[in-house]
Amino acid sequence: MTDWIELGRIEAVPVRGSRCVNTPSGKIAVFRTAENEIYAIENRCPHKGGPLSEGIVHGASVTCPLHNWVFDLASGQAQGADEGSVRTYPVKVENGLIYIAPDVLLQVAAE
Template sequence: MTDLSWIDVGPVADIPRQGARTLQTRTDRIAIFRTLDDQVFALLDRCPHKQGPLAQGIVHGHFVTCPLHNMVFSLETGAAQGPDDGCAGKVECRVIDGIVHIGLTDLQAGLRHAG
């Protein structure tokens, strides 16, 4: 498994319920979602089908619907639901004392190990 750098991205309260905020890393745009039950999840902010911005989609339960063509993805796994195939990239996410942290690879974070 790849080592991750955990990045503080701010308070859970800054993400609207049933909404999302985005974060641009060195290599990817990440959508950070908050559900009605205050769970927080992160996915790459692009639908694998038409590259739609998932952060602009509709959050319902633990799912998000792509705004371009209604493809539904699990916020927990990134997997497409129903008859659709594909997966939106899942990004590791955790909440500690009300602060959201996402786990980035060194490439995403723009970090390099010496040696």
């Protein structure tokens, strides 16, 4: 597949905040940094299942709201002494619109 799926305008995601996208197998959190970079990761912390979309965005990382685990938004890797990762998803911004790769949604739905 080559056509990306539009998720909405970049302004719909607050600066240093997130919005969730529902997929057939769960939620994907879409984040916007202070530098207007957009990232998408699974919305569930591997530690205790915390909703990462409700975490604090700082730089290109998010801190889980439950137990303060920090995840790199680009790689999904836990930072510091914590171990683990969350799935990341390819996104792009064109003309102020956010897009996610369609094969990602199909892959997630098949799992």
